[in-house]
Amino acid sequence: MDFVKDLFVLLHLVGMAAIVGGWIAVARAPKVIPPILWGARAQVLTGLILVGLLEATDETVNNAKIGVKLVVALAVAACAEIGNARQKRDEANPMLVNAAGGLALLNTAIAVLW
Template sequence: MSVVFGIVVVLHLIGWAIALGALLTTMKEPKVARGVLHGLYLALATGLALTGIAGAQAWDLNYVKIGIKLVVAIVVVALGIVGKNRPEKVTTGYLGAMAGLIVVNVALAVLW
């Protein structure tokens, strides 16, 4: 099971990297690219899977950390969906906020 967990962790990090990279490449001409949403969906789904796998293994989980990370992830996904559906609202600051929240989520995972 540790191999599966490791693979899901790698996919989770790749999802965040795809989303962050796609956001940073579209900063000059602000828009939410499809790759951003694909990366966000991957990161959200694998994050939920990681929690399920860890819970099934009866590991001692920090539910406060998981909850905060889930809220941040849902906010970023919501911003991505709104930005994709309403491109006239997307500015450099909008993309910067999304990128900042992604960095906050990764920092919470690593530093907490």
């Protein structure tokens, strides 16, 4: 079970890197690129799976921290999805891309510092 949990932590870190790295890569001309969109989707999924794995192995879960992270992650995903949909209609919105990247960075800080 430890290996499975570690595997999902790895996927969770790759998802974080995809969003933050993707955001940095497009910093000069912000737009939603696939790593940002798929990274945002992956974070919600891998995060929830991690909570399930921690509960299943009776490890303590900080519910307040997880609750805040879930709300922030849903906001990241919403910004990425709406930004992507608007881009398809030629209505690029750099603010949504910066919000997705900035909030993902905030969630990384919450994960490490809380």
